[in-house]
Amino acid sequence: MPRGNMPRQPSRSGRQDAIRSAKPVVSKQTPAQPNARRRSAEPGNAPKSKAANKSAPTKKSDASSTYDSLNPERIRQIISGLDRMYPGATCALTHRSAWELLVATILSAQCTDVRVNMVTPILFEKYPTPQDFAALQPEQLEPDIRSTGFFRNKSKSVVGAARKIVSDFGGKVPETMDELLTLPGVARKTANVVLGTWFKKNEGVVVDTHVTRISRRLELSHHEDAQKIEQDLMQIIPRERWTDFSHEVIWHGRKLCVARNPQCADCAIEKLCHAADKTWSTVGIHKEAKP
Numbered sequence: 001m002p003r004g005n006m007p008r009q010p011s012r013s014g015r016q017d018a019i020r021s022a023k024p025v026v027s028k029q030t031p032a033q034p035n036a037r038r039r040s041a042e043p044g045n046a047p048k049s050k051a052a053n054k055s056a057p058t059k060k061s062d063a064s065s066t067y068d069s070l071n072p073e074r075i076r077q078i079i080s081g082l083d084r085m086y087p088g089a090t091c092a093l094t095h096r097s098a099w100e101l102l103v104a105t106i107l108s109a110q111c112t113d114v115r116v117n118m119v120t121p122i123l124f125e126k127y128p129t130p131q132d133f134a135a136l137q138p139e140q141l142e143p144d145i146r147s148t149g150f151f152r153n154k155s156k157s158v159v160g161a162a163r164k165i166v167s168d169f170g171g172k173v174p175e176t177m178d179e180l181l182t183l184p185g186v187a188r189k190t191a192n193v194v195l196g197t198w199f200k201k202n203e204g205v206v207v208d209t210h211v212t213r214i215s216r217r218l219e220l221s222h223h224e225d226a227q228k229i230e231q232d233l234m235q236i237i238p239r240e241r242w243t244d245f246s247h248e249v250i251w252h253g254r255k256l257c258v259a260r261n262p263q264c265a266d267c268a269i270e271k272l273c274h275a276a277d278k279t280w281s282t283v284g285i286h287k288e289a290k291p
C-alpha cells in the first residue's frame with residue numbers, strides 16, 4: 001500500500017484493527033473533510049447523543065457495534081507498537097540524581113526539554129546540592145531559570161522543595177508518592193517522573209500534554225482532566241509498563257503524533273487508531289476520538 005502524506009478515504013471494505021471480528025463505528029466524515037469534522041465537534045453542533053457519552057466514552061454506545069476501544073488485545077497491540085517505535089524510550093531531561101531530575105521536571109512545565117537541558121547544567125554547576133538551593137531566596141534563583149518561563153513560580157517551587165527536602169527528608173528526595181506530594185510545586189506528574197525514571201517505581205502514569213492528546217486520540221480515555229486520564233490508563237495498562245508507556249507516548253507525541261497534522265502514514269499503530277483528526281487512515285474514523 002502506498003504511503004504518503006495525502007489524506008485518503010477510510011476503507012469502506014470494513015477493514016479494521018487486527019481485532020478482525022470487531023465492527024467499527026464508521027463516520028461518514030473522512031480525513032479529507034477536516035472542516036466538517038471540526039464543525040460537528042463544536043459544542044453547539046455536537047449531536048445530543050454524543051454529549052451524553054462524555055463521561056463514559058470508552059465503549060461505543062452504538063448497540064450494534066462490538067467495537068471496544070479498551071479491548072485487552074487492542075491495548076496489547078498499542079503497547080507492542082509503541083515498543084517497536086520507541087525502544088528504550090526514557091526521560092529526555094538530563095539529570096544525574098533524583099534531585100536534578102526533580103528540579104528539571106519542575107522547570108519543564110510549559111517549557112521544552114531542550115530548553116531545560118540548556119539551563120540545568122549551568123544551574124547545578126552553580127548550586128550542586130539541595131542544601132545550596134535551600135539557602136537561596138527565590139529571587140536569587142530567578143535569573144538562572146528565567147528562560148524556562150514562569151520563572152517566579154518555578155523559583156519558589158524549587159527553593160521550597162529544597163528547603164522541605166533538607167528539613168524533613170535529610171537532604172534526600174523522598175521515594176514515595178505521598179511524601180513527594182508534600183513538596184512545593186510537585187504534583188502527580190512530577191512525582192511519577194521521579195518515581196518511575198529514577199527510583200524505578202511504577203506508582204502512576206505520567207500525564208502531560210502529549211499523553212493527554214494521544215490517550216484521547218486512541219480512545220483510551222475521553223477525559224480532559226489529567227488525574228482522570230491517569231486513572232483510566234492505570235486501569236488498562238499493566239502496572240509494570242506504566243513508566244515505559246509514559247515515556248513512549250511522550251516520544252510519540254513529539255515525533256509523530258504531534259498536535260497538528262500528526263504523521264499518521266508513518267505510525268506503527270495507525271490501524272488501531274480512529275482519531276477524528278488523522279491525516280491518513282486505513283480504518284474508520286470516530287468523531288469522538290479527538291484531541
Ligand code: SF4
Nearest residue numbers: 257262264267270273
Ligand atoms: S495514527 Fe496518527 S493520530 Fe493515530 S496515534 Fe498514529 S500518529 Fe497519532
